[in-house]
Amino acid sequence: MSAATQHPTALELHGLTRRYPGVLALDGVDLALHSGEVHALAGENGAGKSSLIKILCGADRADSGQMTLFGQPYAPVSPLDAIRAGIRVVHQELHMLDALSVAENLQFEALPRSRWGLLDRRAMDLRARELLAMVGLEDLAPATRVAGLGMAQRQLIEIAKALSARSRIVIMDEPTATLTPRETDRLLQIIRQLRQGGVTVVFVSHHLQELFEVCDRVTVLRNGRKVATQAMAGTRTDDLVRLMVGRDLAERAPRQAAVPGRRSAPALRVQGLRFRGQRGEAGLDFDLHDGEIVGLAGLVGSGRTETVRAIFGADPVDAGQIYRDGRAVRISAPRDALAEGICLVTENRKDEGLILDMPIRANLSLASLDAVSRSGLLHAQAEADVSHRMVAKLQIRLASIQQAVRELSGGNQQKVVLGKWLAREPKVLLLDEPTRGVDVSAKAEIHALLERMAADGLAVLVVSSDLRELMGLCDRMLVMSRGVLVGDLPRAQFDEAAILALAYLEYTRSPGHAMGAQVA
Amino acid sequence: MSSPSGNQHALRRRTLSALREAGIGVALVCLVAVFALLSPNFLTPSNITNIFTQISINVILAVGMTFVILIGGIDLSVGSVMAFCAVVAGTVLKMEGLDTGLAIGLALLASMAVGSLCGLANGAVSAYWGIPSFIVTLGMLNIARGAALQWTQARSLYEFPDAFNNFGSTTLLGVPAIFLVALVLVAVGWFVLNRTVFGRLIYAIGNNEEAVRLAGHNVLAYKIAAFVICGAAVGVGAVIYMTRLTIASPISGIGFELNAIAAVIIGGTSLSGGRGSIVGTLLGACIIGVLANGLILIGMSDFLRQMVTGFVIILAVVLDVYRARLTRSRS
Numbered sequence: 055m056s057a058a059t060q061h062p063t064a065l066e067l068h069g070l071t072r073r074y075p076g077v078l079a080l081d082g083v084d085l086a087l088h089s090g091e092v093h094a095l096a097g098e099n100g101a102g103k104s105s106l107i108k109i110l111c112g113a114d115r116a117d118s119g120q121m122t123l124f125g126q127p128y129a130p131v132s133p134l135d136a137i138r139a140g141i142r143v144v145h146q147e148l149h150m151l152d153a154l155s156v157a158e159n160l161q162f163e164a165l166p167r168s169r170w171g172l173l174d175r176r177a178m179d180l181r182a183r184e185l186l187a188m189v190g191l192e193d194l195a196p197a198t199r200v201a202g203l204g205m206a207q208r209q210l211i212e213i214a215k216a217l218s219a220r221s222r223i224v225i226m227d228e229p230t231a232t233l234t235p236r237e238t239d240r241l242l243q244i245i246r247q248l249r250q251g252g253v254t255v256v257f258v259s260h261h262l263q264e265l266f267e268v269c270d271r272v273t274v275l276r277n278g279r280k281v282a283t284q285a286m287a288g289t290r291t292d293d294l295v296r297l298m299v300g301r302d303l304a305e306r307a308p309r310q311a312a313v314p315g316r317r318s319a320p321a322l323r324v325q326g327l328r329f330r331g332q333r334g335e336a337g338l339d340f341d342l343h344d345g346e347i348v349g350l351a352g353l354v355g356s357g358r359t360e361t362v363r364a365i366f367g368a369d370p371v372d373a374g375q376i377y378r379d380g381r382a383v384r385i386s387a388p389r390d391a392l393a394e395g396i397c398l399v400t401e402n403r404k405d406e407g408l409i410l411d412m413p414i415r416a417n418l419s420l421a422s423l424d425a426v427s428r429s430g431l432l433h434a435q436a437e438a439d440v441s442h443r444m445v446a447k448l449q450i451r452l453a454s455i456q457q458a459v460r461e462l463s464g465g466n467q468q469k470v471v472l473g474k475w476l477a478r479e480p481k482v483l484l485l486d487e488p489t490r491g492v493d494v495s496a497k498a499e500i501h502a503l504l505e506r507m508a509a510d511g512l513a514v515l516v517v518s519s520d521l522r523e524l525m526g527l528c529d530r531m532l533v534m535s536r537g538v539l540v541g542d543l544p545r546a547q548f549d550e551a552a553i554l555a556l557a558y559l560e561y562t563r564s565p566g567h568a569m570g571a572q573v574a
Numbered sequence: 575m576s577s578p579s580g581n582q583h584a585l586r587r588r589t590l591s592a593l594r595e596a597g598i599g600v601a602l603v604c605l606v607a608v609f610a611l612l613s614p615n616f617l618t619p620s621n622i623t624n625i626f627t628q629i630s631i632n633v634i635l636a637v638g639m640t641f642v643i644l645i646g647g648i649d650l651s652v653g654s655v656m657a658f659c660a661v662v663a664g665t666v667l668k669m670e671g672l673d674t675g676l677a678i679g680l681a682l683l684a685s686m687a688v689g690s691l692c693g694l695a696n697g698a699v700s701a702y703w704g705i706p707s708f709i710v711t712l713g714m715l716n717i718a719r720g721a722a723l724q725w726t727q728a729r730s731l732y733e734f735p736d737a738f739n740n741f742g743s744t745t746l747l748g749v750p751a752i753f754l755v756a757l758v759l760v761a762v763g764w765f766v767l768n769r770t771v772f773g774r775l776i777y778a779i780g781n782n783e784e785a786v787r788l789a790g791h792n793v794l795a796y797k798i799a800a801f802v803i804c805g806a807a808v809g810v811g812a813v814i815y816m817t818r819l820t821i822a823s824p825i826s827g828i829g830f831e832l833n834a835i836a837a838v839i840i841g842g843t844s845l846s847g848g849r850g851s852i853v854g855t856l857l858g859a860c861i862i863g864v865l866a867n868g869l870i871l872i873g874m875s876d877f878l879r880q881m882v883t884g885f886v887i888i889l890a891v892v893l894d895v896y897r898a899r900l901t902r903s904r905s
Contacts, residue, residue: 368788389790398788406788409781411848420778421789427771474789 064089064223064254065110065128065141070119072105072278074461077453079105080116081278087223089124092245092255094265094286097275097298098465098493103258106275107225110256111143112136124222137163140222144213144229150200157182157196160215185214190240205232206354213241217248224248225256230264231490234353234519235554242268260493262291274298299495319380320344321513322365322396322482327374329364332357333537333560337374340532340539342482347504347514349524352534352557358517359401361534362484366391366398378482392421395481399471399488401517407471410460414452415441417459417470422477444473449499465496472500476507483507486517501527521550536560594842594897598857605861609868616871619748626753629863631815633756633856635834636841637763638807640855641800643838644767644780646847647700647707649804651714652831655692657824658722659685659812664731664822667738674735681738686809692718693805697798707801715831722824732821742817752814759807763852776800780847836883837862840890842897861886 065087072080080102087093097103108114110121112130121128123139130136136143150159157178158165166177182196189210200208209232216224226245230238238261245255245268257269265272266286273283274297282297321344326337338361342348350358364371367385376383378394385391391398400406409417418441419426426437441455448469452462459470468488475483485504489497504527508514518524524531525548533541533556541556609616635652642649663685667677696714700707744751767773775796778786787793816822841858843850865886869879 366788387790388788389792392790400788405782406784409778409785409848411781412778416774416778420786423771423774423791430770430772432769432771432774 062089062124063087063122064124066122068120068122070106070109070116070121072102072109072114072116074105078278080109082119083275083278083280085273085280085283087254087256088271089222089254090249090252091270092249092257092268094269094272095256095258095275096262096265096272096294098463098495101275101298101493102278103275104227104463105278107143107227107256107258110136110223110225111141137219140220141225142216142219142221142223143225143227144209144216145227150208150211152201153199155197155199156186156194156203156211159200159211160185160196160218163219181218185218186211188217189214189244190237204355206234206237209233210237210241213244217244221253223254223256225258227258228260228491229257230259230261232354232519238264260491260497262294262494265294266291276300295494298493319377321346321379322515323377323380324365325375325377327361327364327376328372329357329360330370330372332360332372336538338539340542342513342515344481344511344513345508346530347508347516347528349528349531350515350517350534351521351524351531351553354519356534356557356560357537358534359486360537362398362486362515362517363400366396366484368398368400392478395478397421397475397478397480397483399475399483399485401486401490403468403471407474408459408467411458413456414445414450414459414462414470415455418444418455418473418477421474425477440477441473444477447476448473448503463493465492468492468500469496472503480512482513482515484515484517487519488516489518489520489523497523521553525550525553533557595851595853595857597893597897598840598842598854598861602857602861602864605864605868609864609871613868613871616868621867621871623745623748623750625860625863625867627750627818628867629859630750630752630756631811631818631830632833632837632862633753633859634759634807634811634814635830636837636855636859637756637759637852638804638811639831639834639838640763640841640843640850640852641767641776642707642804643835643843643845644776644847644850645797645800646780646783647797647800648835648845649693649696649711649801650708650831651692651696651711651718652804652808652834653827653829654715654718654722655689655805655808656812656815656827656830658692658718658725659688659809660816660822660826661722661725661731661824662688663813663816664734665725667734667822668731674737677735678738682810682813685813686806689805689807689809689812690802691805693801693803693808694798696805697801700801701794701797719824726822726824728824730821730823734816734820734822738817739820740817742814742820752818755810755814759810760852760856763855767852772796772799777848780844780849782848833862836887839887839894842890842894844894845891858890 063086067083067085070080070083083102083106095103095106105114109116112133112135115131128139130139151162154162160182161178166174166181168174179196186192186194186196191207191210191214194207200211209229213226213229229241233241242264245257248255257265259265269286271283272286272289272294274281274294276298320341322342324338324340326339328337350361352358360369363369364374365376365385367387367390376385378396383390383394385394404410409420415437419437422440426433426440438455444450445452445455450466450469450473452466459467462470472488489500492500504514516524516527529545531541531543531548531553532539533543533553535557538560540559541553543553615621639649639652663681666681666684669677672680692714696707696711699705700710741751746754767776775786775791779793779796783793815826819826837859838850838855839845839858840861841850841854841856843854862883865883866879869882874882
């Protein structure tokens with residue numbers, strides 16, 4: 055109890071329950087957040103973290119249960135209520151006004167005004183610079199339009215926005231998912247500063263080592279129930295995983311480097327590919343063989359996404375030739391790529407991968423409608439069969455294939471995206487950040503599935519910002535740096551430091567330097 | 575995973591979407607009941623036939639409009655295109671030396687061709703250049719009206735074959751033939767939207783165009799097709815309207831697009847696309863028709879009637895917002 059007197063309770067939840075059709079999202083959750091602590095909220099996707107956060111920030115209401123904020127009853131009916139009460143959420147999905155500047159986005163809730171009630175641009179820019187400096191974006195001009203910024207920068211701006219208000223409780227929902235290691239370190243530093251200032255931080259991340267680095271206590275949710283709240287010190291990683299998953303995850307054996315049955319021609323050969331806006335003169339050249347899992351590593355913005363999208367025909371290319379099994383093919387739209395057995399799991403599942411409000415079955419069949427129809431007429435039974443096959447293959451957890459995809463957790467949504475492509479039985483599978491925002495066990499399932507399919511001869515190219523993930527999964531690793539392919543490493547040469555050095559290569563090269571620039 | 579709770583869940587979803595149409599149906603029944611109480615002349619066979627006749631054209635136009643609104647577009651040119659279709663069809667009808675049956679058939683084909691071409695232009699321009707269909711069809715509204723007036727030098731065409739003119743007033747067991755035509759279009763529209771790959775993709779494009787494109791479908795073609803379907807429906811509507819009026823006027827159809835849009839919206843189709851149904855559209859057109867007819871019978875003035883219709887459109891959208899909020903918060 056002495057701990058409790060040291061840390062007055064900031065927010066107390068009592069018996070919070072929320073029921074959605076077919077699922078009990080929160081089941082009598084009790085929780086006490088201490089003032090000035092960093093509290094980890096851990097659990098698989100679908101464990102109830104998102105539901106809990108929605109209720110805390112006023113976006114949703116509990117069916118029963120009470121909340122007390124600094125001794126006062128707290129029952130927000132809108133996000134505005136929560137912000138007024140000093141509770142702020144840094145969302146996983148970013149809500150930004152694309153057409154406005156960084157400075158305006160940072161402060162649009164309370165834009166500074168001059169004496170005449172007009173917008174005080176100078177004060178706005180000044181304050182914006184301050185906030186940007188706090189998240190390590192000193193170089194970003196406050197007048198920059200948000201539309202042109204990448205995911206990582208947007209995430210940092212969103213965090214800066216949360217810092218701009220005097221918040222007593224800041225909730226961060228997967229803030230590091232799109233950040234590079236350096237940016238993540240910076241964020242953890244910010245969190246420590248917030249703690250010193252007496253702010254309570256609720257931190258959600260699938261990267262467990264981040265939780266260990268910065269959090270004081272952890273609460274684990276599983277299937278809507280709280281299974282434990284304990285001090286982070288003295289908790290071991292495997293304890294935490296066991297609490298989250300409810301069972302021991304079998305240690306995955308490091309993958310045996312596949313010896314692909316090298317036929318005369320690679321499954322995919324890319325020659326001189328230049329995507330729009332690519333730096334330098336040289337195009338990209340690489341091969342991808344049947345049965346091989348190849349990683350495409352690099353920093354955010356290095357051109358990995360552009361590369362896979364160009365191969366798939368999602369965006370126009372400036373130059374380049376693609377060969378499938380040795381045949382030169384012309385790909386000018388996704389349907390050309392699909393006809394050649396090439397599929398792409400895009401980076402952003404909500405905007406590009408899924409039709410959220412349509413049933414799971416319609417999403418699973420979207421890319422293979424020819425297979426579930428006869429002369430233009432949908433064949434409901436065929437569609438249901440394909441859907442059930444994919445649900446079983448990918449172990450998608452759902453109540454019914456009639457459910458809207460929106461109702462699924464992130465990991466299961468991602469499995470639906472995968473299922474949509476696997477239903478076509480691709481020969482070459484390109485994946486862009488396939489496990490972003492996906493929980494530990496779904497991630498392991500997706501990895502295992504890719505390995506099984508590679509063993510069956512599928513050629514796989516994976517883009518990921520999680521280097522450890524690529525090192526564990528891939529047979530070979532391509533490294534991109536600022537639009538240039540700088541490395542092609544076999545599994546035996548995988549080394550985190552070496553790969554990172556390659557990834558920074560083109561960024562450390564100053565224009566005057568010759569080819570053999572020094573790399574730390 | 576088809577656990578018992580899973581089946582229950584699926585059942586609930588299905589009931590939920592059926593409930594939306596049922597809700598509009600209940601509103602329609604209540605409206606009918608109220609007018610039946612207020613006016614002894616409302617629920618008479620002749621008045622019911624009357625209502626069916628009055629709403630037929632709007633049902634036909636609204637079926638086509640539903641396709642366009644489902645892909646997230648809108649077609650403001652419907653009324654003008656209808657006039658253009660009508661004068662072209664009228665010209666064909668009055669050609670010398672054609673067998674009556676052949677002339678009627680050709681007139682219908684010509685009308686549908688003109689409508690389809692206007693739809694093709696609307697769809698191609700807006701889809702290819704990414705221009706909001708609101709703007710493009712506003713342009714077409716003027717172009718088609720001008721074309722209709724130019725075609726006949728602002729004159730109306732009349733003295734069509736009797737067989738043609740009589741169709742507009744033919745009834746089968748009290749049901750007007752033109753309403754049966756409208757019902758056939760509703761049935762075809764329902765089938766296309768619910769049972770074909772084309773319909774599935776229309777809904778999908780309205781929800782998430784990019785995902786559909788990346789799934790290898792030719793989004794441009796589907797979007798254009800939606801406008802062509804709308805135009806073809808206008809072509810049918812134009813000929814049906816001529817059988818009722820027995821003339822083809824280049825100034826007919828003014829404001830008809832707004833009635834069609836109102837029917838679609840009252841029927842629960844979302845203006846942002848991707849959500850809605852043909853059955854809802856039919857019920858929406860019925861609500862507008864019953865209101866117009868009933869309010870006359872209870873002696874309300876023209877001006878007040880227009881106000882009431884306006885309120886109903888807004889009310890329908892407000893109710894739809896609440897319904898969407900309800901289902902979203904439950905999922």
